[in-house]
Amino acid sequence: xxxxxxxxxxxxxxxxxxxxxxxxxxxxxxxxxxxxxxxxxxxxxxxxxxxxxxxxxxxxxxxx
Numbered sequence: 001x002x003x004x005x006x007x008x009x010x011x012x013x014x015x016x017x018x019x020x021x022x023x024x025x026x027x028x029x030x031x032x033x034x035x036x037x038x039x040x041x042x043x044x045x046x047x048x049x050x051x052x053x054x055x056x057x058x059x060x061x062x063x064x
Contacts, residue, residue: 023062025054 028051032042046053 023054023059025052026059028053 028046029039029042032045032051033039037045042051042053045051
């Protein structure tokens, strides 16, 4: 992905782009676990299209 360089230079806090943004649904399961949802509850929400949890096929398509 092409990007422009940093527009603002700060001497004490140099800016940088650490990498690409997360994929859609990449961190959904981890975030919901931090909010004390169980895997079964997360799967039910995903089945009802309330949330989107990226599956392994989707993740490997874009991360490799």
